[in-house]
Amino acid sequence: MRALVVEAPGEIRVRDVARPSPGGHALVQVERAGLCGTDLKIISGAVPVRTPRILGHELVGRVVVPAAGGRFAEGTRVVVDPVVSCGRCPVCRADLPHLCPDGGLIGRDRDGGAAAYLTVPEERLHRVPDDLGMDAAALLQVLATCVHAQEPVEVPVGGTAVVVGLGVTGQIHAQLLALRGAGRVVGVTRSVAKRELAERLGAYAAVPPSEAEGVVRDLTGGLGGDLVVECAGTPETLSLAMRLAGPGGTVLCYGTIAPHADQVPTYDWYLKELRLLGARAARPRDFPRAIALAAGPLRLAPLLTATYPLDRAADAVAACADPTQLKVVLDP
Known part of the structure; x- marks a missing residue:
């Protein structure tokens, strides 16, 4: 599959990588991957990561291989909660998984979803209504943080x-x-x-x-x-x-x-x-609230500036860095 990869600080490339194996998790076909300031800092090296690293943490897509014993069937539309947490420490047990000292963020601390596919633990997925427009759906993770x-x-x-x-x-x-x-x-x-x-x-x-x-x-x-x-x-x-x-x-x-x-x-x-x-990131309980707001009175679509195919990721990154732009997303 094709993916947007940070090869080294200041160096990105769209190239072929191995399609991830579900391994009991859900396999999601990514429909949109948003770019943000965190991605720009990862690319520049201001936020250090192990390279090569697949970018992308603002993700919406569809389940193509359900998780073992999971509740989301093939074809279910989902938004990804990109937080990585241990689930065992006192911070996680206090319902603060986004602050887990051993946690992180997909697209930074492990490979992300600026790619055709991504494997995700099912508890990090939230159902998105099929009738919610793609432009609004692409902003759900951002909305959850707000x-x-x-x-x-x-x-x-x-x-x-x-x-x-x-x-x-x-x-x-x-x-x-x-x-x-x-x-x-x-x-x-x-x-x-x-x-x-x-x-x-x-x-x-x-x-x-x-x-x-x-x-x-x-x-x-x-x-x-x-x-x-x-x-x-x-x-x-x-x-x-x-x-x-x-x-x-x-x-x-x-x-x-x-x-x-x-x-x-x-x-x-x-x-x-x-x-x-x-304020930092979002908790799992914030996503259903965000989805309800996006499906109701909130106007998200006007905030999406441009959608680029994955092979034009360099142009998308340049647009994301342009202060006159708002949200820029990739269509993998």
Whole structure:
């Protein structure tokens, strides 16, 4: 079968590899494999992996060989939970498999699904309705991480929520906040096109970073946002998120921040008694919720920018790195 392989840092190739043997697991024929910032970091070497490594952790497809004694028959449409966990440690037993110290991620710590086929333990599969459009289905794993991130957060019903960064995940977070009852959702990004999209998808307003503090102050009587979701993953945007939050507010740190975030305003954290929350990956229980949202009011299809055949993976990777794009996926 053909697969997108990282041969060494900075070197990718689409080439023939052996089709995986199920070995008691389910064999899934991959229909879409999304690309994201994690894949770009793996390719560049910023996230080190053992090579050669098949990329791909945002996956939807169909079961072609059911797992031994499994519940999913041949032809069942599924989304893959890419988390790898031991299932035995105290963290896993506490229902936190995504934080397993001995765990990992397919496409990073073991071969992924940017390929024709993938073997997956059946407990990592979730049924997807056949009538859910392919563009929306391709974003289910991403949506599950957003659902997981917002689960512990109290959304200010009728209040003001802010999303810093309006890429794919920022656009999803903005929609989720509105659906959960936030009175005003304000998006923040430099991109005019992404601001316009956020407003079409229901944001109260979307503004450039230079205007964000003034707009949020005006909307909140000078106080600041009740909840701010940081989705861009830089020290500068986390700093902005903390400035935008009001006294006693919550900052949800969804973006992946660099280890040395020297520009983070820790005094604001203290002065306003901010609550900072981290978010990583998703739990199995987040996937059914994500699927229900995708099949209902959430609008995911407008967030998919382009679909490339696997043999044009290099073009897809370049598009993924283009900040004007949203979600880019492969059709293996």
